[in-house]
Amino acid sequence: MNKITLAFALAAFAVFSTHTSLAQTTATQTVTLAVSSVQKLSVSGNPAPLTIGSGVAGTEGLTSVTDATTTYSETHNNAVPMKITAGIDVALAAGYTLQITLASTKGTSSGVVDISNATTAVSVVTAIAKGSDNAKAITYTFSATATAGVLVSGTKTVTLTITT
């Protein structure tokens, strides 16, 4: 074996090592978080039946009744303030009045709103800023006149809507 061949043989067996360390010590990843426009509204349940059963002699208006056992909750994240409207499915006959009041901390309550004929929804809370209101009181008031007569028990559907 000549000297050149021997040198190559030695080199082949000489070193079992890498010339540089394997050191991929970092890894990167792109993560995006996108938040879309969100609106949520819910009510706690149905109020108890509103039953007028008394009055004052000589007074046309019978003794009205109220219910404040229900609540509503809302969430929205829109930059533009939103509002809540209320509507009724079928208008009440003349002489019967149904009113609604929604409390609010994120917006401005419209106070007592007559929805007796609100087959087209009317505003009950306005200028609601983004965020949330939880379990705010809803108050229903039902009144009638003696002239209106007896109203056989029936149901009405009141729809609350959060909208721009």
Add this chain to the structure above:
Amino acid sequence: MDTRGSNAATKQRGFPEKFVYAAGRQVISVIRNVGKKKVFNLGGSLILLLLPSIVLSQVTAHHTVTVVVQTITLLQINVGTVALNITGAGLIAGQNQMTATDQSTTISWGTNSSLKKITVNTNLAAPIFAMKVLALNPTVGTAATEVTLSTVASDLIINIGRSSGTSSLQYTGVALASQGVGKDTHLITYTIQSQ
């Protein structure tokens, strides 16, 4: 002339005779050290070797072999991009916080030196919304508590000895309704380093 006595006398004097046998074709020559004069005969293609009385051929040879294993540290993420979207699905009215999660990412590592840890940080200094990351089930090491990402590196997995391992990662995007709409893009860096 009677040379027998002369030959005998020569032998008696102890002159060494050495015989060399060459493989193959050879000419056997006798090397005689006659004192003042040495005679040897080389013939053909043969190589004649003067053999000492002890073993002459080299039957072993030695190499000095150097083996080295350097420090090896590897880290890999299986997914290049993750997208989280908060759309309000599952949101309960009256709640301000909304979330979205993703568990599609797996982190893998290998190290032959101890003791290591994996840290995580984002390049986004002022995100609109919070982004959290949690190692769900590292096969080696201990998962740290869920990290809310910032530009400062935080421990994600600790107590990693000489090993190779993997872990699923859970991202959780958190947005408040009061923060409005928008989009954050994070470049998240994972680093394996000495603990």
